[in-house]
Amino acid sequence: xxxxxxxxxxxxxxxxxxxxxxxxxxxxxxxxGGQRHYAPEAVGRVALLQRLYAAGLSSTTIAELLPCVxxxxxxNSDAAFERMAQERDRLSDHITELIRTRxxxxxxxxxxRQYRERPxxxxxxCAVPLPGASRRAVLSGxxxxxxxxxx
Amino acid sequence: xxxxxxxxxxxxxxxxxxxxxxxxxxxxxxxxGGQRHYAPEAVGRVALLQRLYAAGLSSTTIAELLPCVxxxxxxNSDAAFERMAQERDRLSDHITELIRTRxxxxxxxxxxRQYRERPxxxxxxCAVPLPGASRRAVLSGxxxxxxxxxx
DNA sequence: CTAGAATCTGACATGGATGTCAGGGACAAG
DNA sequence: CTTGTCCCTGACATCCATGTCAGATTCTAG
Numbered sequence: 001x002x003x004x005x006x007x008x009x010x011x012x013x014x015x016x017x018x019x020x021x022x023x024x025x026x027x028x029x030x031x032x033g034g035q036r037h038y039a040p041e042a043v044g045r046v047a048l049l050q051r052l053y054a055a056g057l058s059s060t061t062i063a064e065l066l067p068c069v070x071x072x073x074x075x076n077s078d079a080a081f082e083r084m085a086q087e088r089d090r091l092s093d094h095i096t097e098l099i100r101t102r103x104x105x106x107x108x109x110x111x112x113r114q115y116r117e118r119p120x121x122x123x124x125x126c127a128v129p130l131p132g133a134s135r136r137a138v139l140s141g142x143x144x145x146x147x148x149x150x151x
Numbered sequence: 152x153x154x155x156x157x158x159x160x161x162x163x164x165x166x167x168x169x170x171x172x173x174x175x176x177x178x179x180x181x182x183x184g185g186q187r188h189y190a191p192e193a194v195g196r197v198a199l200l201q202r203l204y205a206a207g208l209s210s211t212t213i214a215e216l217l218p219c220v221x222x223x224x225x226x227n228s229d230a231a232f233e234r235m236a237q238e239r240d241r242l243s244d245h246i247t248e249l250i251r252t253r254x255x256x257x258x259x260x261x262x263x264r265q266y267r268e269r270p271x272x273x274x275x276x277c278a279v280p281l282p283g284a285s286r287r288a289v290l291s292g293x294x295x296x297x298x299x300x301x302x
Numbered sequence: 303c304t305a306g307a308a309t310c311t312g313a314c315a316t317g318g319a320t321g322t323c324a325g326g327g328a329c330a331a332g
Numbered sequence: 333c334t335t336g337t338c339c340c341t342g343a344c345a346t347c348c349a350t351g352t353c354a355g356a357t358t359c360t361a362g
Contacts, residue, residue: 003339015319015322018341019319032328036340048255051248052252058317058318072262084259088253088256088257095249098246100202101203104199109232109236109239116223154309154310165309166352184309185358186359187310209348
């Protein structure tokens, strides 16, 4: 298939696909006239690249671990394997962190719901917010406060 | 405390702290001579900001949902609440995606271990990027699971 | 008072994936 | 052949959190 079709199938822009190739993450054969032609598996390849990019890996990092993907048997892919393990762990830590952040958001939203479901509350003087303890927790251990700016 | 101390305590650079203020995400009082001075709670605030940045939110997005953090009671933080809910969901989706990516990496590593634990394998003849069924799964798809890494 | 450390503002630099534009071929269908 | 669509290369633009540098001012300890 040609580059337009691959782009359409993967959701990547044509520009990005060329960039991936430039970074040696994706290969193509060229037609007589110089146009790129891709094997069907390229779709999966691009999907993997998108995944890795979305996980925060850079082009060079991806390039470093790809040998491990393309030829798992090669002994000299030792470094690649190492790199992959390392990135895997980094990613895992990052996930943990993101989950904590999501929890923090959930907590903040819960607090807000309390305030908004209580139609009354002339308590714009939130000097001491009611569920004090939980708010404290959300802000990572220290008291937030500061009556916000009235915009 | 002054900016240097806050930087040290949070791990953020002095440059970043000034930037946060410029983006209206962090406030400071000024000493007579114009130097920034922070309340102890600023540490928690910066931690929250770092969390949100790490979750991929931009300065403007953070600014949009902060009212919700600073004054949960304010009725006009409706938009902020909406924004927060929206970002929360985005984040949650992203986490799901990252977990899939981690699974993919685990699977790839498992495959690699098979090859390398089998000391044999003169199979450097990977002229044709070989391919196995399992590989296909990893590259294109879903199949969660994965032998957890032995750490 | 003074030296040295910390801070201030303002500006420019950076990196990295991607967007976009220009000018020129490639190629399928009529 | 002609036309319309796709593709090519190369270059420059963009976003945005940070880094970095310069020159000036403030603060602190001796």
